[in-house]
Amino acid sequence: GAGVSQSPSNKVTEKGKDVELRCDPISGHTALYWYRQSLGQGLEFLIYFQGNSAPDKSGLPSDRFSAERTGGSVSTLTIQRTQQEDSAVYLCASSYFGQGGTGELFFGEGSRLTVL
Amino acid sequence: GESVGLHLPTLSVQEGDNSIINCAYSNSASDYFIWYKQESGKGPQFIIDIRSNMDKRQGQRVTVLLNKTVKHLSLQIAATQPGDSAVYFCAENNAGNMLTFGGGTRLMVKP
DSSP: OOSOEEEOSEEEEOTTOOEEEEEEOOTTOOEEEEEEEOTTOOOEEEEEEETTSOOBOTTOOSTTEEEEEGGGSOEEEEEOSOOGGGOEEEEEEEEOOSTTOOOOOEEOOOEEEEEO | OOOEEOSOSEEEEETTSOEEEEEEEOOTTOOEEEEEEEOTTSOOEEEEEEETTOSEEEOSSEEEEEETTTTEEEEEESSOOGGGOEEEEEEEEOTTOOEEEOOOEEEEEEO
16 A cells, blocks of 8 residues: 555464564655554653665664564564553554655554563 | 753643644753654554744644744634644754654543
């Protein structure tokens, strides 16, 4: 499709399990962001990828969280040994910073994670 | 560190009235600002943007005002409708090209 695609849309897991969340950004977009949003709360920045530069991981809450972006396109956010406080919606967004690009973020619909 | 913040977490308005959502930013180097609207169960969507060389920009029923002197951004919605009920986020883009989001304001429209 033409937009940012995230999968799974919903994930229920048991405490202690690992989960992987996937993001397919808009083709050609150079930047990719992951955010976390707890119920009724704002956007918590997690990690930012821009082109071939080293990612900005300053928002990752613990070493249980990691993210990769392969080939400058698809990204996977991995949460190891999930805890109940990890329950949230994880949003991915992409943007284009090339000539004519404004940096506007285009968001996916999010992956809702529930840790039992 | 630099941050973008909002004055009001919740705003309740009567249908048909005008709404004003405010945002304060602290990074004087920011040169691009965006307002996003997030409806329940969906990802945020672009509403309107403004560059730092402008003070005002208008869209359909929405106006964004930028006051660089006091580092203040506002979103005005004219003739607010029930469909405007959502959470609104402001975001700033600084020299590092990474967008930073404010905490969000929930707009509730009463019929």
